Amino acid sequence: MTRRSHTPRDPDFARRCQESCASQPAMSRLFGGKMVSIEPGYCEIHIATQPDFLQQLGNFHGGIVGALADSAAGYAALSLLEPGLEVVTVEYKISFLAPAFGEYLVGRGEVLRSGRTLHFCSADIFAVQNGVEKPVAQMTTTMMAVPDHKK
């Protein structure tokens, strides 16, 4: 995928996204997600395998794959917003290309188009097994910028 070039409206976007991700109980504690890269309009998050994340055959539960894709896309969108704004997911669609077996999941989110209110994003999910990365899911999503009421 050709990465689109985006200009961030907040020079401190990286720290803001990292802190938001780390303070999310579900993504950081329940799923153990680590944000390994954040650029304007792009975000990469990894989730390491834990037994409770798996289905009976040993592949990742779709709910965790979906949560990872949603988060990677959401932080890609957040990276482009001004301070004081937050991102909410309006909707997403995810296609499960292949079962996700391996040591960890890689989620790469990207902003396809950034509007005033709505942000169209995509996310690609890969499973890494014995060092080999394989595509397992593909998401497209609509994100909306809203005032950040936590502050």
Added chain:
Amino acid sequence: MTRRSHTPRDPDFARRCQESCASQPAMSRLFGGKMVSIEPGYCEIHIATQPDFLQQLGNFHGGIVGALADSAAGYAALSLLEPGLEVVTVEYKISFLAPAFGEYLVGRGEVLRSGRTLHFCSADIFAVQNGVEKPVAQMTTTMMAVPDHKK
């Protein structure tokens, strides 16, 4: 929603769905999901609030809402299959109608159309707060019947 009437191909479908759900580490242990109703082409699963399921504002993380909807729709499809078949999620789309606050989530999955290979399902998710049920998400999904390799 008018419930469609379906005929199960396996008289033992309820036990089979209950056992499958209880043996899923992600749904039963990680999310604590309980299957409270299973009928031909219909399934209801509840997930009680835990601190790690929440976002910073106290509402459920979308990943858990999505996992619940996916499971409710998947078991609705499984309830109509012959023994020896399993269900995999091909894709789903979920719309987040409102933030999900409350004591627990209710997921109701339903089969819209049951084909030979593919099953079109929907799921409605509600959050229950102080005993009041409020719609928070809506999913449509394509499920595929595959041989059950766990047996």
Added chain:
Amino acid sequence: MTRRSHTPRDPDFARRCQESCASQPAMSRLFGGKMVSIEPGYCEIHIATQPDFLQQLGNFHGGIVGALADSAAGYAALSLLEPGLEVVTVEYKISFLAPAFGEYLVGRGEVLRSGRTLHFCSADIFAVQNGVEKPVAQMTTTMMAVPDHKK
């Protein structure tokens, strides 16, 4: 489907929706769509079969089924808006439950949730053959209210 009850913000909503539909070249002229019912949060449009609407096997082309569902959902949303606002489609997902054979198509759009900016809608499409109505497609969509620049 249980119809939700909605209150229109424009008492003249029915005329406004009818006029908008009749003035759309694509829906009214190309596809010959007729709005047969418009209520607050609900719209029904019919499209009669023409040879150019069909695939090689004689069933409706998916593009026409999709256009009908999009229009029925869009006018359901427009019926709830104040004068001076227009509706644009943010995204939709459509599932093709069965091939659409028959004399005409029926599209029934409904608003699931009406927010300030975004409107979540669904649409069900039926094909009528020898007087028998059969479900052929199901859509969910996000609509956005924007200022009507045509006026």
Added chain:
Amino acid sequence: MTRRSHTPRDPDFARRCQESCASQPAMSRLFGGKMVSIEPGYCEIHIATQPDFLQQLGNFHGGIVGALADSAAGYAALSLLEPGLEVVTVEYKISFLAPAFGEYLVGRGEVLRSGRTLHFCSADIFAVQNGVEKPVAQMTTTMMAVPDHKK
């Protein structure tokens, strides 16, 4: 988007796809679509502007954008199938990134993953105005291979 490399199972795939597209009344006659490129797992179709394809503001109706994306993705999938098989659309989701103004539409469909029965595809739609190509819509879709009953 990095184009995936695919191997066709039918050496005559290009002629088969061209003929199928030309014989579709809706795509070839109603919308005037021209297949300008067909490669293994890839298809490009153009639709020239006609007054009846437009909305009141002069942009393409979403139904035509959707039909183009569906066809481009479908022929990308068909290009990989053995003779005697046909493609049906299971479902698609389309996001409307921007209104589509211009002289013609370009639809580029691609196969993301080709399975035995199901084919995951995407399509990007561009509007060309004064020679400048602008992205206007993005689709992901599930296609299914079925026996071709027309032969």
